[in-house]
Amino acid sequence: MEQTGPFPTTPLIRTSNGWLNGFIGVLIFSGSLPATRLAVLDFSPLWLTVTRATLAGLLALCVLLMFRQRRPAREQLIPLVVVALGVVVGFPLLTALALQHVTSAHSIVFLGLLPMATAVFGVLRGGERPRPAFWLFSTLGSALVVGFALAQGVAAAPLGDLLMLGAVIVCGLGYAEGARLSRSLGGWQVISWALVLSLPFMGIATWLLMPASFTQVHAAGWWSLGYVSVFSMFVGFVFWYRGLAQGGIAAVGQLQLLQPFFGLALAATLLGEQVSPGMLAVTVGVIGCVVGARRFAR
Template sequence: MTTDTISKEQAINGWINGFIGVLLFSGSMPATKLAVMEMNPVFATIARAVIAGILALSVLLLYKEKRPEKTQIFSLILVAIGCVIGFPLLSSLALQHLSSAHSIVFLGMLPLSTAVFGVLRGGERPHPVFWFFSVVGSLLVMGYAFSQGISASPVGDLLMLLAVILCGLGYAEGAKLSKTLGGWQVISWALVLSLPVMLPLFFIYFPNNPGTISFKGWFGLGYISLFSMFIGFIFWYKGLAQGGISSVGQLQLLQPFFGLALAAYFLHEQVSAGMVGVTVGVIVCVAGTKKFAK
């Protein structure tokens, strides 16, 4: 779909849906922090996948979506490893060591990670400037992480870095697969494929004393299960389909700012000038990689 074939109404609807998707995703790290403060991060990862998976299966059955082809299964497994298991688990573990505001600095690398894997998986040959912005963005984030010293956790930083790498792989693979399978169908089938593994683990890791978990903890789990893992993808992919990937996709650059604002408002976490500065720098680098990716 090109800008010439997109009507003004489609473009507006695309930006609205894309903006809603970004807003929903922006609450992921603060909500995950609420959940893992009171429950096992492994259980939080499993529970969000199970809840979203059951919802996804219901929607697929309701709309009588066709099953993915055998040639698409491997790509769906990569999406599940990156978006359903890898990023949720590693980020949940990281948030036991970091504030959500600190983790959002790493989240600013997610569009960059997705772009890099898009190049690797798609076989494109980007302009050399692409790699310049890619390296500078990575150095900015890692430099900030190391500069925190004792006040931050090297373990938490490493977990967040790995989480962003896996999620970038899952996003890139999902974007490629969505051309043949459909946008929201990709995350839905990835969730459904994860259910046979996640459902038994849900009962194994279920808390012994669930009554000790406060409303805030359950709210955090509910948010990341419904909005971060499923509903957000519906708005996001719908917006991309209506307004165009290259256009609406730029809205993702706003996610770190929204995330920092939510962390400061709801969790009362301190957002330092360094966090904001690094986030701005990363966004500039991400914009550069997008411009020179092809």
């Protein structure tokens, strides 16, 4: 079809827009763990989890009504529940619990496993047959993370490390299920409907678990709650899924590998946490393994 406008949208421009939107999404996600680290200083991890989901769910409901989106089909409800359990409830709760035991800089190293976890669940759910090199890179990446945790000493924070590993697993499952569902339901609509499905339960839990007083909450706690509710839980997904749609899932999805670097920089800048050379080395090694694993995934 001939373009009639003065500035036609070429495939190159569309791809560039996809990279830009994906980059913005990754930047937004990179601030999630440092913000959560600040928020759990003033709020309990459980109340923080249900409240951020409630606020994001209300925002998602408004957007769905505004754009008059069709309701999901019956066969799409179970996958949406899986997405909700993975990225709306599981990952936020487990990371909030983990950040009571470890620093955000330490936890961000585990995010290097998230693309690999997503790829593994994508392989399992999609029935693909990756080459042996894929499993080699996957195993090596996992060994690097486990080795790093053990090197800190068993008494350092084993519970925090286990919680972060659990968070990566459930989030990878939620991402993979959401990616499959987005083919029929749409990208940002998946996270929106997952939030809306969770809204009744999260809203009731927010009310029941509400602290008796907020007088001891600092301004940083409120700002952090707002960030993880609006940006990490909803806005980031809007940019992320738009970028995947415009620039291609395989290409733009690689931007997620930059998230640990951005997160470490934010943890050092905003929270004054120490980022050791060992953390950087492990992060680089894990990212290299994830790149290799995704390369041989198909």
